[in-house]
Amino acid sequence: MSATSALSDLAVELRNVSYALDNRQIVSNVSFKVAPGETLVLLGRSGTGKTTTLKLINRLVEPSSGEIFIEGRSQLEWDPIRLRRRIGYVIQDVGLFPHWTVEQNVAMVPRLESWPEPRVQERVRQMLELVGLDLVKFAARKPSELSGGQRQRVGVARALAADPPILLMDEPFGAVDPITRAELQREFSEVATRLGKAIVFVTHDIREALLIGTHIGLFTEGRLTAIYEPDQFLHSTEPEARAFVDSLG
């Protein structure tokens, strides 16, 4: 298999990527690949550089060294705005626009991309259905009129609305109560396998990692120590992996 054809099958690839801020190394020499249909979970304790790694992918942060490829092309060849519109982004605080309705929030990227309005409407309907929210009941609501779990659902619908091939999720279910979280995790893991997208998912929750990931990348102190398949992870002898598995109780 030639190098180029291998590249084009990949949605996201990081090669020896590092990021330092004020002489502090935050991400060190991280490399990984994610193909369409795969979900790579970046698992690690707080402050180990997972979130920064995610922001490197959609170029909210510029790497100090190393190379990032998106859909086979070097990130530097992409216009940052175009790049970001092909990458869905869900963060823990959701960041829904508080002055916009649910419908406006979900339709955001399709409208930025000047989709014809009937197509936007159809897409909003599909997306709300996908995340289990009733269109009639929710479309006209403002984010302040939603529960935490509903907001996260809208956040996911918004990220998927323009059908991006890549989805980045930063502890998207971290701020909701445990019961709602379990519900969202279960539903999302089903949706994720169906969508065929390349997903990079940041969490510090081992249960979530095992449920959602097709691969689990373990982060310690800015380094990606290893990438496992979920059942490999459970039997790993690496101390940090053991620590996570033991925390399952």
Added chain:
Amino acid sequence: MSFWTFLVRDHAEILSRTLQHLVLVGVAMFAAVLIGIPLGIALVRRQNLRRWVLGTANVIQTIPSLALFGFLIPVPFLGGIGAKTAIVALALYALLPILQNTYTGIAGVDPAVLESARGMGMTPRQILWDVQLPLSIAVILAGVRVATIICIGIATIAAAIGAGGLGVFIFRGVAMVSNAVILAGAFPAALLAIGVDVLLGFVEHKLTPGT
């Protein structure tokens, strides 16, 4: 002579002085908004400028208004005797509340909202117009409102440098030791301030997006 007889006898002059007053404040506010809001937005992006600009505006605010009018008279282009100098001084006073509130409003937008806006591929211009401004418009307008009220008050002093306005009655009344004449200036000025406050409050309410 009572205030009321003065009001009836000189209503034409009172009306024209009120209009003059409104023009002074209106032109000054227009200039202050035109400079203050974009500058306030720029300060959010350039934190290093912030201390200097807000510091300067603060210092201007501490200059007694009569002194500021006086200082401006010898300044070429901006100064001199008359309405132009008064407008420059009023605009300078209006600048601080507008700058301060624009900065506070824009800087106060939820960082998560900004991160998602940027992360989903909004351009800086779209972020400004579709996110930052709508979310801070109430705070910015509150600054404009405060600035306008301040200007209506300070504009009464502009009469001292020949700019006209309702201050003419107040200075005349003080010279004549006539409360009626002072009131003929002070009363419409107070009414103007209250009227503008109510009006801008209404605009603020209308433009604030429900959240």
